[in-house]
Amino acid sequence: MTHRISRNTWTAGGIAAALLMLWFVTTGDTASGARLRSDPEALKLLRNAEGAARTTPYEGTQFITAWSRSGMATTSLVKVMHVPGDGTHMRVQSTTADQGGQMFEADDSERTGGLTGYTPKMLDLLARNYAVVRAGEGEVSGRTTSVIEARRADGTAAGRFHIDGQTGLMLRRELLDQQGREVNLTFFTEIRPVVPKAQFVTASAPRTVEAPWAHQLAGADLGSLRYHGWPVHSDLPDRLSLYDARQLDGDGPVVHLSYSDGLSVVSVFVQRGTLDADSVADWHKATRGGRTVYLSDTVQQRAMWASRGYVFTVLADAPPPVVDSAVAALPHGETGFWGRLSRGLNRLTSWANPFA
């Protein structure tokens, strides 16, 4: 009897342990955090690159290209000048762009990443979702770099960064899909870490000062939006987490929800209303998740549709499958009795628990 009881106890304990392990494996961050170990030195280099972008004077030419799902490449060339304490002056001189322009981003904002392609918040997500490791040395524009890779759980590289050995600046950034192909590439074709000669030009020339929308949305604001029916998701597929939310106030407010896994960035802009057909005249119609959306593959992947009284605009720097999953997960307009019932139930649920 004692042996049988003991065996039963072990069996029950084993099953419980197996279920616990299954739960850890199938649920998100804790499992991935435990499984994907990052190199602290690699993370430190990335953090320093974000700081160096604000504290180092430099001027150079940045080459930005992205590949769409159809294989089309879109390229832009940007002249960049940075003066510490002042800001970054950018002049788009794209060979394939039909319009350029110049912009200025002030240094007073610590939220942006200084053209590194990530912000401090995104860096936290990167460390959570990927194994960030050093991968030897490389060379960009004649300068020796430390190569850092963000690797998936299967060991494949999802992102690759080149950090300048002298200045700590980010000189090259690659976003790779599951097959190892580049889907987004940003690098300096030339860079000089000196105080830009054109500083006086930056200061005196007419310039468009760009800054993120000032009205940041905190947790309570997002809860209030949900309560009033706005579709605000905390997460999207492929471990995309909401890391920033802002609102452009005005007659028709626009809510900007920023999602990232640390590498890919998906911006969702939500407005109240119905979609003006002229806005998507040059976009092509496609089906995502069984519903109609309008797509435009430029240097970003873009999607637009209207649903349930809201207009959604998605801009993404991410592999196409990631964008597709995100678009499919966002609300789309069901019709008929069941669609209306489903809409109503969702609305009632959000009223009952606005923070869900």
Next chain:
Amino acid sequence: MTHLGERLTALVDGELGHDERDRALVHLAACDQCRAEADALRVLKRRLRAMGDALPAESLLSRLQAMGEPGDPLPPEIRRLPGQSRVPALTRPRDTRPVAGRPRSAAAACRRLPRGRYLVAGAATLAVLGIGSAAFAAGSDPRSLPRVAPSVEQFAVEHALTSGDVPLTDPKPAEKTSDSP
């Protein structure tokens, strides 16, 4: 002289045939012992019938029985033996007879559907209808919504600024490149 014996009971119960009853009655007329016994039986029968009349009403019985549901006797208390970690689950032999052949318990036989179940079912139906109606009403598309033309270029700048990238305007796609994936 032979006494009536068991036929006396049959006589009192009125179960004797016509001729036999006549013969019994003739015997009773001549036999004091049997007559006294017959009188005693009749008195007993009257009393029994009187007791039957005094039984409680059927509805009262039903209510009393319903109060006792589930009515099954409590299982006997089983003590653990020294060294025994748990009490045996079975407290009586397993009933292997077909379900149809098993005797129904008194409580089950007299079980009535309690009124509470109807109340619960009614309340649940009302709740489903209520929630459904509320959801249908809440799911209506608001009318007179503004027509929106999203300012994609403005969004692109905002997207870049919040992701640490260069704010780009809208470039046109280049021709397909050979090194593209």
